[in-house]
Amino acid sequence: MLATMCTLSLTPALSLLLRRRHVHRSAVDLPLSSNFSLHCFSPKPPPTLPLHFLYRAPHAPTARTSSPSFTPRAAAGGALLQDAGATAAVLAGAYCLVLAFDTLTERKLIKQKLSRKLVHILSGLLFAISWPIFSTSNVARYFASSVPLVNCLRLVIYGRSLAIDEGLVKSLTREGNPEELLRGPLYYVLILMLCALVFWRESPVGVISLAMMCGGDGVADIMGRRFGLIKLPYNRQKSWVGSISMFISGFLISIGMLYYYSALGYLRLNWMSTIQRVAWVALVATIVESLPTTETVDDNLSVPLISMVVTYLSFGF
Numbered sequence: 001m002l003a004t005m006c007t008l009s010l011t012p013a014l015s016l017l018l019r020r021r022h023v024h025r026s027a028v029d030l031p032l033s034s035n036f037s038l039h040c041f042s043p044k045p046p047p048t049l050p051l052h053f054l055y056r057a058p059h060a061p062t063a064r065t066s067s068p069s070f071t072p073r074a075a076a077g078g079a080l081l082q083d084a085g086a087t088a089a090v091l092a093g094a095y096c097l098v099l100a101f102d103t104l105t106e107r108k109l110i111k112q113k114l115s116r117k118l119v120h121i122l123s124g125l126l127f128a129i130s131w132p133i134f135s136t137s138n139v140a141r142y143f144a145s146s147v148p149l150v151n152c153l154r155l156v157i158y159g160r161s162l163a164i165d166e167g168l169v170k171s172l173t174r175e176g177n178p179e180e181l182l183r184g185p186l187y188y189v190l191i192l193m194l195c196a197l198v199f200w201r202e203s204p205v206g207v208i209s210l211a212m213m214c215g216g217d218g219v220a221d222i223m224g225r226r227f228g229l230i231k232l233p234y235n236r237q238k239s240w241v242g243s244i245s246m247f248i249s250g251f252l253i254s255i256g257m258l259y260y261y262s263a264l265g266y267l268r269l270n271w272m273s274t275i276q277r278v279a280w281v282a283l284v285a286t287i288v289e290s291l292p293t294t295e296t297v298d299d300n301l302s303v304p305l306i307s308m309v310v311t312y313l314s315f316g317f
């Protein structure tokens with residue numbers, strides 16, 4: 001795979017950040033409508049492949065990495081330290097987020113249903129936003145995935161009543177039944193783990209799927225409960241307001257996440273076609289979420305999984 005070395009004509013800080021990270025570029029030089037341009041200089045232009053293909057750029061040499069004392073072992077040690085620190089920080093963030101909403105609910109400053117949905121919306125989106133703080137090593141995704149894994153174990157322990165945490169149960173379940181933790185919340189963290197492990201930062205599939213599950217489905221619930229008077233003809237449990245809210249929020253949050261990752265150099269997208277593709281994903285996910293199948297297949301599975309399939313078919317990676 002031909003490697004190219006790229007630098008961005010962005011602010012010096014962001015350019016410096018990128019020089020230390022993998023910068024991926026498509027082999028197909030796509031016009032970027034965003035407000036930065038990618039100046040790539042490489043021994044020779046990469047072959048233009050028929051398919052949309054990503055190139056992994058090497059670490060650009062810096063003053064530190066060019067010094068005689070710099071060794072691959074030192075780099076590996078630094079990456080492991082960075083990933084361990086990032087994992088600890090995200091784990092702490094997850095614990096504090098749930099604790100904060102648990103406290104707000106306990107003090108009756110926020111209703112339980114709204115608290116649960118805000119945790120649903122924020123957890124996954126903040127998790128995806130945190131991925132760039134992990135190193136560029138090949139094991140970074142495993143460190144990141146350990147955060148939903150720890151929460152998965154936590155949900156199983158409390159869901160099977162092997163230990164008691166009334167605050168957690170109250171803030172994450174509809175009826176306060178610990179076994180509920182083994183359904184929606186457990187599927188949710190399993191999807192977070194899947195997105196980090198399989199798709200990570202190099203593919204739009206993971207971030208778009210999380211945007212639809214967390215942002216789209218979460219906002220649909222909040223708006224639908226509050227304003228959803230006109231129900232869907234084929235599903236009296238869901239409403240037009242809820243579904244339209246899911247489409248709009250899922251679309252906008254997906255675009256926002258893709259812009260975030262392209263601004264950091266992980267993705268290079270043709271925004272005209274990207275907007276169309278994301279709209280398709282949002283439409284399909286909204287239709288699936290509106291179907292009367294929640295009792296058989298939880299939304300926390302159906303929405304992200306259909307989003308993964310449609311995004312993969314649309315973007316090709």
Ligand SMILES: Nc1ccn([C@@H]2O[C@H](COP(=O)(O)OP(=O)(O)OP(=O)(O)O)[C@@H](O)[C@H]2O)c(=O)n1
Pocket residue numbers: 113116174184220221222223224225228237238239240241242243246289290294299
């Ligand atoms: N397209 C949608 C989605 C949700 N809702 C509203 O939000 C509520 C919960 O939606 P649902 O998708 O069932 O969310 P759950 O994940 O099951 O919510 P929870 O587990 O918090 O009950 C529905 O009863 C409905 O009032 C809606 O009106 N239209």
Ligand SMILES: C/C(=C\CO)CCC[C@H](C)CCC[C@H](C)CCCC(C)C
Pocket residue numbers: 090091093094097098116117119120122123124126127130147148151171172184185188189192300
């Ligand atoms: C109630 C929920 C889903 C039901 O629809 C959300 C469950 C949330 C998990 C228990 C906590 C998940 C935490 C994430 C893995 C990491 C978040 C890190 C971020 C920095 C806050």
